[in-house]
Amino acid sequence: MIDKIRGSVAEALADVPRRGAMIAVGGFGDCGAPLALVEALCELDVRDVHVVSNNCGIGERGLARMLIEGRIARFTGSFPAHAEFLAQYRAGRIHLDLTPQGTLAERLRAGGAGIPAFYTPAGVGTMLADGTFPAAYGPDGEVLAYSEPKETREFDGRTYVLERALKPDVALIRAHRADRLGNLAFRLTARNFNPLCAMAARLTIAEVEGVVPVGELPPDQIHLPGVFVDHIVEEELIGDRAA
Amino acid sequence: MTVQPEAPPIGRTRAEIAARVAEDLNDGDYVNVGLGIPLLVPDHVAPDKQVLFHSENGLLGMGPAPAEHERDPDLTEAGKGFTTAVAGAAIFDSAVSFALIRGGRLTATIMGxxxxxASGDLANWYVPGRRPGVGGAMDLVQGARTVWIAMEHVDRTGAPKIVERCTLPLTGRGVVDRIYTDLAVLDVTPAGLVLTELAPGVDVATVRAATGAPFAVAAGVGETGR
Structure with missing residues (x-):
């Protein structure tokens, strides 16, 4: 019998590498972000993380906590606006792969869809495509590495850049409803990057607001089929929300 | 000691710039609005036009900001503020959201x-040394069918924002179609910038003084004040 519901957050996170994992995190800002799961990883002392996410946290929760605690070594995303991110990036502690938002979404989608790379017009003629954006600084503020120059190609008279798929080790996502088969439904704009992260990753863990019996989610209202999901834990079992 | 009276403000306010942009939207348009003045545009669309506004985090049919007691943390817009969904709105994931952008389904994107x-190059994502964040701007300028800029004509130091060549990192090359400012409306054409309209009370000389690139003046502009 397939049963992806875990009784504790420790069980749900047991297979997450403690060092150097590439971890995709769903959410747009805090909307749809698995704040409690990310903080549970901090409690497990997970370090040197390569985070893939649109943002790198707001305030002090979720990815912001992981950032403030110095656990992030590399970040792939579109808008890491946290002040602490700028400080650590400029001090040479975080390598930044800045990625246009739609390119980020498509790199995850491609990773989940068995497509290794694709061409997009986003970024053509900019420093993100020509390899002049500072990706990593040294401790004295000197640029140690620039972004990779991207291959370009013309199709029908228009120039595009080649972008590689993302295949994270782990995805942490958040959903509204789940069943034990792993089927998920999201609520309103909390969907955003969550299904894409789940599809791309080798191991997907979802925090959910509630679990329902199999068959209660109508098949045509399942936003992410359970085949993409490994472990589910109810939010009330995670961290400070258990109180 | 004599006190020089301050010159009376001329041209359009930020809300008036937004209202002017809204005049050019048509019934049935699909439009993405960015932060700043563009975010004011939806408030000024005439009630007889149905324009669906897109928020790139995955919403087509964005409504006005909610009252405090109606805020839903699961319903936010691209600036991460609370929003609402109009009747008939649709919600989808980020890949679908950018598929409709890159796939050319947006009539227009309106940005600061x-x-x-002068050739329509746009710089609006990064000042070196400050916070790096690109968001969806590079996808939007390549994907939307038209790119309209709504902004103040000069920056806070009084320097022109319309220039011969951008000195800041580009968002896209040759992507801008039209510029709406407090002073004027200019089109970017293959022949260069064309001033198509003056804001009330503004003359061509004022626009020239505030603009860092040459522009042509469309027939009839400056003769009647608009």
Whole structure:
């Protein structure tokens, strides 16, 4: 019998590498972000993380906590606006792969869809495509590495850049409803990057607001089929929300 | 000691710039609005036009900001503020959201700018040394069918934002179609910038003084004040 519901957050996170994992995190800002799961990883002392996410946290929760605690070594995303991110990036502690938002979404989608790379017009003629954006600084503020120059190609008279798929080790996502088969439904704009992260990753863990019996989610209202999901834990079992 | 009276403000306010942009939207348009003046545009669309506004985090049919007691943390817009969904709105994931952008389904994207060049190059995402964040701007300028800029004509130091060549990092090359400012409306054409309209009370000389690139003046502009 397939049963992806875990009784504790420790069980749900047991297979997450403690060092150097590439971890995709769903959410747009805090909307749809698995704040409690990310903080549970901090409690497990997970370090040197390569985070893939649109943002790198707001305030002090979720990815912001992981950032403030110095656990992030590399970040792939579109808008890491946290002040602490700028400080650590400029001090040479975080390598930044800045990625246009739609390119980020498509790199995850491609990773989940068995497509290794694709061409997009986003970024053509900019420093993100020509390899002049500072990706990593040294401790004295000197640029140690620039972004990779991207291959370009013309199709029908228009120039595009080649972008590689993302295949994270782990995805942490958040959903509204789940069943034990792993089927998920999201609520309103909390969907955003969550299904894409789940599809791309080798191991997907979802925090959910509630679990329902199999068959209660109508098949045509399942936003992410359970085949993409490994472990589910109810939010009330995670961290400070258990109180 | 004599006190020089301050010159009375001329041209359009930020809300008036937004209202002017809204005049050019048509019934049935699908439009993405960025932060700043563009975010004011939806408030000024005439009630007889149905324009669906897109928020790139995955919403087509964005409504006005909610009252405090109606805020839902699961319903936010691209600036991460609370929003609402109009009747008939649709919600989807980020890949679908950018598929409709890159796939050319947006009639227009309306954005602010740091600099716009005479050939329509746009710089609006990054000032070196400050916070790096690109968001969806590079996808939007390549994907939307038209790119309209709504901004103040000059920056806070009084320097022109319309320039011969952008000095700040580009968002896209040759992507801008039209610029709406407090002073004027300019089109970017293959022949260069064309001033198509003056804001009330503004003359061509004032626009020239505030613009860092040459422009042509469309027939009839400056003769009647608009």
């Amino acid at each position: 700018a740091l600099q716009v060049s």
